[in-house]
Amino acid sequence: MPLRNPNDYRDKTADWLAFFANRRRQALAPLVTPALVREHEEDPRGGDTPHGFALQDVLNYVHNMPTDGKSFAYAEVPYRRYRLGIMHARGHTPTFPDDRVFTSEREAVHAVFLERLCTLHLTTDAEDQG
Template identity: 50%
Template structure:
């Protein structure tokens, strides 16, 4: 059957994205350990281990929509950093309330922890620590 009207065809990729995300989270969950998180805290810019790269590629990448993803923003140039949440195109960002971060490294690590939590990858950390 020829495709005569492309606008009448539904994009079926969304049907599989939820399953892809679920499977990927299950595959990555054993990799997220306190040691892996400590390695990121010590050096969030890299180079990273293979395991940390796998986790970072998932939480940074297109597996989830950009809306609501935390990112680092400069509150006071080069002295105070904070987190904000991305919004839709043309929408202003939402600034996350909380203590300012004294360094970009601390803020990048905080964004990483928030992204882990958003994907449900912080379970093992919460069981051990309680304060992630």
């Protein structure tokens, strides 16, 4: 039967992506221990001490998610005042899920990491890891 309407067809690779993401979560979730979270908190970039392989694996995963709904550190006053922000699609204003203020970029980036762990279901509760 010929194809007449492009809207009748969807991108089936979404099925694979969902399967893969689930398998990846299963593999990574056990790595997210309090020690790993502390490792990130102490040095988000790994500039002082290179990140261990577990943290690197987790970061590779949490870095790669769609930008619509993706958390970021908002430099409200660069070098002095930061908040947790959520980016949305081009043309849309970002949102701020809470009123927390961080006085260093390091703290803010760690908060982003915790939010990302929660959003991507690598932890059940980000606060428990914090």
